[in-house]
Amino acid sequence: METTARKSLDGLFNGRGVAIMGASAKKGKPGHSIVENLRAAGFTGNVYPVNAASESILGFQCYRSLEKITGRIDLVVMVLPADDCVEAARAIARRKDGKGDISAAVVVSAGFSELGTDQGRSREKALLDVLVPRGIRVVGPNCLGVMDTYSGVNTNFDIGAYRRGGLSIITQSGAFAVSYLKWAEPGRLVGLSKFVSLGNMSDVNVVELLGYLADDDRTSVIALYLEGTRQGRALVETAAHVSRKKPIVALKAGKTRIGSVAAASHTGSLAGRFEMYQGVFRQAGVVLAESVIEFYYTAAAFAKMPLPRGNSICVLTVLGGPGTLCVDELVSSGAVRLARLSEKTKSELRAILIPAANIGKPEGFIDTTPSFTEAQHREVLKIVLGDPAVSGVIYLTTPPLFMDEDALAENIIAAYESFAPEERKPLLSVIGFGSSVPRLRNRMEEAGMPTIEYPDIAAKVMINMVRYSRYKSRFDEH
Amino acid sequence: METTARKSLDGLFNGRGVAIMGASAKKGKPGHSIVENLRAAGFTGNVYPVNAASESILGFQCYRSLEKITGRIDLVVMVLPADDCVEAARAIARRKDGKGDISAAVVVSAGFSELGTDQGRSREKALLDVLVPRGIRVVGPNCLGVMDTYSGVNTNFDIGAYRRGGLSIITQSGAFAVSYLKWAEPGRLVGLSKFVSLGNMSDVNVVELLGYLADDDRTSVIALYLEGTRQGRALVETAAHVSRKKPIVALKAGKTRIGSVAAASHTGSLAGRFEMYQGVFRQAGVVLAESVIEFYYTAAAFAKMPLPRGNSICVLTVLGGPGTLCVDELVSSGAVRLARLSEKTKSELRAILIPAANIGKPEGFIDTTPSFTEAQHREVLKIVLGDPAVSGVIYLTTPPLFMDEDALAENIIAAYESFAPEERKPLLSVIGFGSSVPRLRNRMEEAGMPTIEYPDIAAKVMINMVRYSRYKSRFDEH
Numbered sequence: 001m002e003t004t005a006r007k008s009l010d011g012l013f014n015g016r017g018v019a020i021m022g023a024s025a026k027k028g029k030p031g032h033s034i035v036e037n038l039r040a041a042g043f044t045g046n047v048y049p050v051n052a053a054s055e056s057i058l059g060f061q062c063y064r065s066l067e068k069i070t071g072r073i074d075l076v077v078m079v080l081p082a083d084d085c086v087e088a089a090r091a092i093a094r095r096k097d098g099k100g101d102i103s104a105a106v107v108v109s110a111g112f113s114e115l116g117t118d119q120g121r122s123r124e125k126a127l128l129d130v131l132v133p134r135g136i137r138v139v140g141p142n143c144l145g146v147m148d149t150y151s152g153v154n155t156n157f158d159i160g161a162y163r164r165g166g167l168s169i170i171t172q173s174g175a176f177a178v179s180y181l182k183w184a185e186p187g188r189l190v191g192l193s194k195f196v197s198l199g200n201m202s203d204v205n206v207v208e209l210l211g212y213l214a215d216d217d218r219t220s221v222i223a224l225y226l227e228g229t230r231q232g233r234a235l236v237e238t239a240a241h242v243s244r245k246k247p248i249v250a251l252k253a254g255k256t257r258i259g260s261v262a263a264a265s266h267t268g269s270l271a272g273r274f275e276m277y278q279g280v281f282r283q284a285g286v287v288l289a290e291s292v293i294e295f296y297y298t299a300a301a302f303a304k305m306p307l308p309r310g311n312s313i314c315v316l317t318v319l320g321g322p323g324t325l326c327v328d329e330l331v332s333s334g335a336v337r338l339a340r341l342s343e344k345t346k347s348e349l350r351a352i353l354i355p356a357a358n359i360g361k362p363e364g365f366i367d368t369t370p371s372f373t374e375a376q377h378r379e380v381l382k383i384v385l386g387d388p389a390v391s392g393v394i395y396l397t398t399p400p401l402f403m404d405e406d407a408l409a410e411n412i413i414a415a416y417e418s419f420a421p422e423e424r425k426p427l428l429s430v431i432g433f434g435s436s437v438p439r440l441r442n443r444m445e446e447a448g449m450p451t452i453e454y455p456d457i458a459a460k461v462m463i464n465m466v467r468y469s470r471y472k473s474r475f476d477e478h
Numbered sequence: 479m480e481t482t483a484r485k486s487l488d489g490l491f492n493g494r495g496v497a498i499m500g501a502s503a504k505k506g507k508p509g510h511s512i513v514e515n516l517r518a519a520g521f522t523g524n525v526y527p528v529n530a531a532s533e534s535i536l537g538f539q540c541y542r543s544l545e546k547i548t549g550r551i552d553l554v555v556m557v558l559p560a561d562d563c564v565e566a567a568r569a570i571a572r573r574k575d576g577k578g579d580i581s582a583a584v585v586v587s588a589g590f591s592e593l594g595t596d597q598g599r600s601r602e603k604a605l606l607d608v609l610v611p612r613g614i615r616v617v618g619p620n621c622l623g624v625m626d627t628y629s630g631v632n633t634n635f636d637i638g639a640y641r642r643g644g645l646s647i648i649t650q651s652g653a654f655a656v657s658y659l660k661w662a663e664p665g666r667l668v669g670l671s672k673f674v675s676l677g678n679m680s681d682v683n684v685v686e687l688l689g690y691l692a693d694d695d696r697t698s699v700i701a702l703y704l705e706g707t708r709q710g711r712a713l714v715e716t717a718a719h720v721s722r723k724k725p726i727v728a729l730k731a732g733k734t735r736i737g738s739v740a741a742a743s744h745t746g747s748l749a750g751r752f753e754m755y756q757g758v759f760r761q762a763g764v765v766l767a768e769s770v771i772e773f774y775y776t777a778a779a780f781a782k783m784p785l786p787r788g789n790s791i792c793v794l795t796v797l798g799g800p801g802t803l804c805v806d807e808l809v810s811s812g813a814v815r816l817a818r819l820s821e822k823t824k825s826e827l828r829a830i831l832i833p834a835a836n837i838g839k840p841e842g843f844i845d846t847t848p849s850f851t852e853a854q855h856r857e858v859l860k861i862v863l864g865d866p867a868v869s870g871v872i873y874l875t876t877p878p879l880f881m882d883e884d885a886l887a888e889n890i891i892a893a894y895e896s897f898a899p900e901e902r903k904p905l906l907s908v909i910g911f912g913s914s915v916p917r918l919r920n921r922m923e924e925a926g927m928p929t930i931e932y933p934d935i936a937a938k939v940m941i942n943m944v945r946y947s948r949y950k951s952r953f954d955e956h
Binding site for chain 1: 588589592593594649650651652653654657660661663664665703705729731732733734736737739740741742769770771793796797798799800801802803805806809810816834839840843845847848876910911912913914915931932933934935
């Protein structure tokens with residue numbers, strides 16, 4: 001990626017002075033929540049609410065206009081009625097022409113090309129015509145803008161603080177990405193690095209953001225919600241390049257003609273033919289999820305677990321039926337095979353498990369039955385993870401009667417951490433009881449171990465990891 | 479169904495005297511938990527723990543043997559080492575021959591035909607040879623047995639009390655069904671009527687249970703987890719008959735050859751060819767889910783919502799992206815079309831919603847944008863549900879900034895309940911924020927309104943309801 005392009009996006013994520021045009025003193029208004037959430041996100045730079053009617057908002061001094069702000073401004077957030085946005089852009093332009101300090105604008109306001117009207121389109125064009133030629137990058141309009149959990153920059157009126165992690169999100173639907181983050185929050189399923197809600201994507205676009213995040217050390221996986229783009233070829237080329245470094249997990253909306261109409265009414269984007277996307281994306285190494293839940297858990301797993309170094313998966317289960325469902329899903333993909341456990345592994349397992357346990361029928365499947373202790377869970381898991389024939393493990397467990405959730409979590413974590421980081425394999429744990437065992441799940445997630453409620457979804461996630469790993473390995477240096 | 483067969487199963491669900499052979503005074507043992515859970519389930523009949531070493535267990539007087547019990551026994555639960563089960567069966571037989579009072583036995587113990595050994599198979603045969611000819615029906619072995627939330631009968635060592643509802647479960651994996659119930663519990667997603675974990679299905683089987691539950695007024699939907707059966711033809715015929723009265727939602731394990739091996743090792747059942755099942759099940763009106771989560775939410779929705787009286791669905795959304803994903807999934811099925819809203823509906827909506835709202839692009843899709851009040855949510859929902867062209871609604875919502883979760887829930891419920899019960903249509907609500915808005919979800923679920931985190935799963939559930947309704951309508955009297 002060109003240095004200038006990268007630099008121009010730096011202002012979005014790393015600005016130290018943020019002005020909010022349309023900041024409001026009234027709780028519940030987006031113009032209030034943005035100020036509140038910027039503070040909640042731990043932003044330590046300067047916050048400049050622009051509001052002629054208030055003295056201060058949440059302790060930040062208000063300014064009647066942009067020109068009254070004496071400090072340096074990097075980023076301007078516009079949360080104004082659509083009718084006022086072009087005039088606001090002119091104010092930004094005047095300041096840029098004078099002080100030269102604004103590098104980016106997030107236009108939260110809606111009422112532009114997504115309306116499908118001439119007025120909406122011409123308003124959007126007017127906005128860009130004022131800002132872009134001056135080197136001011138525009139995110140939106142009709143968006144939630146950016147979040148960076150490390151710098152604390154946050155223009156999102158829905159989410160304030162969020163736990164840090166390696167996942168960055170690029171989305172053409174703010175609501176979709178916010179739903180993901182809120183869904184994941186109680187279970188601590190995801191840690192966030194950067195978030196960009198693109199809205200109408202009038203200037204800053206998917207392609208350059210992918211390039212930017214590929215070079216971002218704090219991003220280990222990119223989750224992409226895509227409705228459509230006019231940059232099809234550039235997107236695929238960039239995606240193929242980025243996928244050599246880190247995974248892109250994508251969900252494509254507008255698969256059907258009728259769905260495309262809904263997408264167009266939403267962000268004014270052209271959905272394109274889904275079949276086209278599907279084929280070329282997969283060739284480009286992009287992990288294309290088939291459902292929302294597969295997208296959620298796949299992105300989370302990539303952020304937490306190492307890649308498998310092969311396609312031989314072991315299914316280790318305490319629960320017969322769910323184990324069977326997991327095996328079904330795994331092998332039906334064709335991308336994964338069940339691991340051929342070594343004789344050493346099998347005899348070590350036999351020494352621990354009860355005679356009724358099933359070791360290797362079918363090959364690579366172990367049903368321990370629930371009759372064993374926390375410490376035996378640890379031993380069994382260590383043996384299985386340590387078998388060189390195993391590239392990854394799906395572990396279906398549940399706290400048996402009166403087994404302590406915390407003790408079980410600690411033993412699972414201890415088994416995993418008994419391996420040196422470079423020897424670790426992906427371990428996906430199916431906790432079928434879901435949020436009825438919150439301590440088990442929370443403790444495991446905090447230790448970086450993905451927990452999934454559904455055995456078949458865990459299988460899909462593992463298949464995605466195996467497929468991506470195979471793509472990436474073609475480009476790794478040897 | 480024959481009266482004698484039905485009567486013989488009555489003893490399972492409605493027994494008033496339950497003896498537990500293998501009852502234990504030691505907390506954590508299954509033989510203890512069964513006594514505990516029977517009490518927790520509110521069973522008001524007589525509980526007879528058989529235990530020679532203890533005076534009493536959890537306040538229930540212990541008996542040295544079955545013959546020492548003077549009161550009437552309907553059901554015996556065996557939770558003994560496998561080696562002791564045949565001898566225990568003989569004790570049951572002696573009592574039956576003398577007093578004639580035992581009508582059913584639940585054999586929780588494992589160590590029978592599922593082992594795949596001659597010893598296991600002959601032990602199972604010996605058990606049946608003693609009991610079945612005497613008219614004692616056997617559930618199991620290798621199972622969790624039965625629960626009935628109305629009678630309080632409960633032989634499940636994993637679950638005690640559970641909220642009542644119209645869902646009954648027949649399962650060849652106890653762990654699978656327990657996972658479902660525990661998964662659903664914190665969100666109050668499901669209410670249970672009857673539960674039967676069949677284990678090795680040596681005597682009481684899927685076919686007769688389907689017939690029994692078809693006639694059970696407290697069962698409105700049957701959820702079936704199936705690994706395999708030798709009664710293929712009878713199963714399909716019975717399912718087709720039962721489906722004329724109430725829905726059967728099924729999940730089939732052992733879809734792949736390798737998965738079948740796992741299933742066989744688990745309950746000794748023959749998985750059969752999945753393609754065969756799929757085609758004939760669908761023809762028999764059975765709702766065959768393709769994933770665990772689809773199974774979970776479909777069964778819950780049938781238990782809570784009326785059937786659609788057509789296939790015209792309206793997608794009403796506050797959230798653009800998730801709304802698009804929902805539309806994609808709905809229309810790609812071919813079974814559902816988006817509803818043609820009347821002009822009256824459209825003009826009424828226009829009067830309430832902001833100009834930027836999308837009413838009918840595509841037809842049947844309404845994106846309100848998040849900018850409206852709780853009361854407006856209620857009005858919009860009433861208008862859409864009241865349109866005669868609409869057979870059902872998927873409603874994607876979320877509490878906007880500082881909107882009160884409870885107030886939103888009350889308004890949604892009020893809109894729904896403004897219609898007389900016979901005029902109600904299925905309403906599936908997508909709460910994308912999941913358990914981060916527990917009050918909203920819990921309140922809605924308590925009022926009988928299904929909430930689903932994922933827009934595409936909600937679409938699949940609606941498709942299942944539409945398809946089943948079409949099947950059933952062919953047999954309804956006019």
